[in-house]
Amino acid sequence: MLLLRKEQLPDDPNWLLELKLDGYRALAFKTGGRVHLRSRNDNDFNGHYPGIVQALEAMPDETVIDGEVVALDPEGRPSFNALQNHGGAGTPLNYYVFDLLILGGRDVMAEPLVRRREMLEREVLPKLSEPVRYSPELRASLADLIQSVKAQSLEGLVAKRRDSRYEPGQRSGAWQKMRISQGQEFVIGGYTVGGSTFDALVFGYYEGGKLMYAARTRNGFTPRLRAELMKRFAPLETRTCPFANLPEKKAGRWGAGLTAAKMEDCRWLKPSLVGQFEFVEWTPDGHLRHSRFVGLREDKKADDVLRDSDQGRGEQ
Numbered sequence: 001m002l003l004l005r006k007e008q009l010p011d012d013p014n015w016l017l018e019l020k021l022d023g024y025r026a027l028a029f030k031t032g033g034r035v036h037l038r039s040r041n042d043n044d045f046n047g048h049y050p051g052i053v054q055a056l057e058a059m060p061d062e063t064v065i066d067g068e069v070v071a072l073d074p075e076g077r078p079s080f081n082a083l084q085n086h087g088g089a090g091t092p093l094n095y096y097v098f099d100l101l102i103l104g105g106r107d108v109m110a111e112p113l114v115r116r117r118e119m120l121e122r123e124v125l126p127k128l129s130e131p132v133r134y135s136p137e138l139r140a141s142l143a144d145l146i147q148s149v150k151a152q153s154l155e156g157l158v159a160k161r162r163d164s165r166y167e168p169g170q171r172s173g174a175w176q177k178m179r180i181s182q183g184q185e186f187v188i189g190g191y192t193v194g195g196s197t198f199d200a201l202v203f204g205y206y207e208g209g210k211l212m213y214a215a216r217t218r219n220g221f222t223p224r225l226r227a228e229l230m231k232r233f234a235p236l237e238t239r240t241c242p243f244a245n246l247p248e249k250k251a252g253r254w255g256a257g258l259t260a261a262k263m264e265d266c267r268w269l270k271p272s273l274v275g276q277f278e279f280v281e282w283t284p285d286g287h288l289r290h291s292r293f294v295g296l297r298e299d300k301k302a303d304d305v306l307r308d309s310d311q312g313r314g315e316q
Contacts (some may be wrong), residue, residue, distance in 0.1 A: 001099075001166050001167050001168060001169070001170060001172075001174075001175055002169065002170060002171040002175070003158060003171065003175045003176060004171050004172070004173045004175065004176050004177070005126065005176075005177055005178075005179070006136065006159075006176045006177065006178055007178065009142060009159040009176055009178045009288065010155060010159055010173075010176070011113055011141070011142040011143075014161060014162055014163070015159045015160065015162065016113070016114075016137045016159070016160055016162055017137065017140075017145060017157055017158065017159055018098060018135050018136070018137060018138060018157070018158045018159075018160070018177075019078075019135065019138065019139045019149075019154065019157065019158070020156035020157055020158050020177055020179070021068045021096055021153070021155070021156045022070070022078045022079065022080045022083075022104065022154075022155045023047070023068045023069050023070035023071065023078060023080065023083055023096075023137065024039060024066065024068065024069040024083065024298070024299045025039065025040045025066075025067075025068050025299055026038060026039055026040075026045055026067060026069050026095070026299075027040075027064060027066055027067075027101075027229070028056050028059070028062050028064070028065050028066075028067065028095065028097075029063065029064040029065070030056065030057075030059050030060070030062070030063055030181050031061065032061070033058045033061060033285055034291075035053050035057050035059070036100075037049060037052060037053050037056070037095075038075050039299040040299050040300075041299055041300070041301060043298060043299070044288060045069065049093060049095070051070055051093065051131060051153075052069065052093060052094075052095045052131055052132065055095070055128060055129060055130065055131055055132045056095070056128065056132060057103050058127045058128055058261070059124055059127060059232075060103065060104050060123065060124065060127070060233075061104070062102065062104055062105035062221050063100075063102055063103050063104060064100075064101040064102040064123065065097050065099065065100055065101065065120065065124060066096055066097070066098060066099040066100075066101060066166075067095050067096050067099075067135070068082070068095070068096050068098075068135075069093065069094075069095055070083065070093070070094050070095075070096055071083035071086050071091050071092065071093050071094075072091075072092045072093075073093065075302070077152065077153065078154070078155070078200040079231075080223065080276050080294050080295055081238055081294050081295055083211040083295070083308075084294070084295030084296070085295075087125060092131070093131055094130075094131040094132070094133050095131060095132050095133070096133050096134070096135040097120065097124075097125065097128075097132060097133070097134055097135060098117075098135035099113070099116055099117070099120065099166060100117070100119055100124060101116075101166055101168075103119055103123055104123075104172035104256050108166075109165060109166035109168070110165050110166075111165070112162065112163040112164065113160055113161065113162055113163065113164045113165075113166075114162045114163070116166065120134075121134070132270040138157075142157075143311045144147075145157055146180060149180045150180055153181065154180070154181070155179060155180065155181050155183070156177060156178050156179040156180040156181065157177070157178050157180065158175065158176070158177050158178075159175070159176045159177075159178075160174065160175045160176075161174045161175075166198075176283060177182070179308060181278070182278065182279055182280060182281065183276065183279065183294070184274055184276075184280040184308045185274050185275065185297050185300050185305050186203040186204060186205055186214060186272065186274070186275055186277050186305060187203060187204055187205065187206070187211060187271045187273070187274055187275075187302045187305050188201055188202070188203050188269060188271070188273040188274070188275050189202055189203060189204055189211055189213070189241075189243055189268065189271045190202040190241070190242070190266050190267055190268040190269050191233065191266070191267055191269070192265045192266055192267075193265050193266075193267060194212070195289050197226035197227055197229070197230045198226060198229070198230065198233075198267075199218060199265075200216040200217055200218045200274070201216060201217055201229075201293060202216045202243075202258070202266060203215065203216070203217075203275060204243055205305050205307045206302075206303055206304075206305055206306055207307065209277060209305065210241050210244035210245075211243050211244060212243065212244060212245050212286075212307075213243040213246050213248075213256075213258055213289055214286070214287060214307075215256050215277075215279070215287050215288035215291045216256070216258070216291075217277065217288075217291040217292060217293055217305055219290075219291065219292040219293065220292040220294060221293060226247040229296075232273060233267075233269055233273075236269040236270045236273070237267065237268070237269065238268050238269065239268065240268060241263070241266070241268050242268060242270065242271045243258075246258055246263060247259050247260035247262075247263050256283065256285075256287035256288065256289070257285070257287065261270065271302050272302050273302070274295060274296065274297040274300040274301070274302050274305055275293055275294070275295065275296055275297060276293075276295050276296075276297050277291050277292060277293055277294060278291065278292045278294055278295040279291040279292070295301075
């Protein structure tokens with residue numbers, strides 16, 4: 001079940017609030033005595049997070065739960081960058097569980113959310129231990145929670161209607177998200193040449209089925225990361241620019257525009273890789289100011305990536 005992007009969440013007792021976790025969404029299921037951890041795109045996470053898989057072995061057989069794989073930074077905050085680099089020693093990984101789809105072979109998706117969470121709390125979570133955790137309801141006013149999220153530099157909040165059924169693959173609006181920090185996923189469509197790898201990534205979002213250029217960034221890369229990304233780029237090289245709104249006529253006030261002259265330094269990629277980016281703001285001409293690459297999103301499909309302010313307008 002997917003989240004609908006909103007600028008403001010319902011401040012209503014019929015909705016429960018949770019922290020928006022900055023990680024990889026993943027379904028965990030146990031069938032035939034074996035645990036499987038899969039991304040929303042059905043990628044196998046078992047090899048990536050063996051500690052989480054081992055901790056889930058105690059869950060009831062023929063059971064499916066929904067949650068998110070999250071890495072914590074030294075201050076204990078969810079960090080997507082830390083998740084990208086979790087191979088390094090000492091990065092705590094957790095699986096935060098927030099919903100129950102099937103329990104002991106019984107499909108409970110038609111049950112209201114509060115009922116599913118009660119069954120999760122009673123029948124599943126007591127059998128599990130670290131690094132599996134529960135994503136609790138936040139019992140405070142929306143205004144206080146927004147203030148706290150800002151103070152702790154967290155990503156945002158999630159609101160879910162208490163009587164909502166679980167709708168797989170749907171973005172019905174019964175689950176909503178509000179990003180408080182500035183950042184979102186974008187599709188990587190190319191790079192500019194520089195050094196032995198690249199100078200900057202060129203990225204954008206889909207609008208009406210067309211890939212639209214948003215910005216390019218040189219920030220957020222280590223030499224090792226640049227080399228790893230170049231390996232991912234190699235099979236995606238193409239002569240065709242994937243962006244429908246290029247070239248642009250002017251570089252713009254902030255120099256983010258990509259003109260025909262600047263495009264001569266670009267190398268294009270088939271738009272299949274999705275990255276997480278942070279930025280300060282959108283400019284009036286539709287570009288990003290002070291953008292920074294955070295990491296690749298292995299759990300996102302490129303054609304699902306819209307500009308955040310447009311979430312919910314199309315088929316998402």
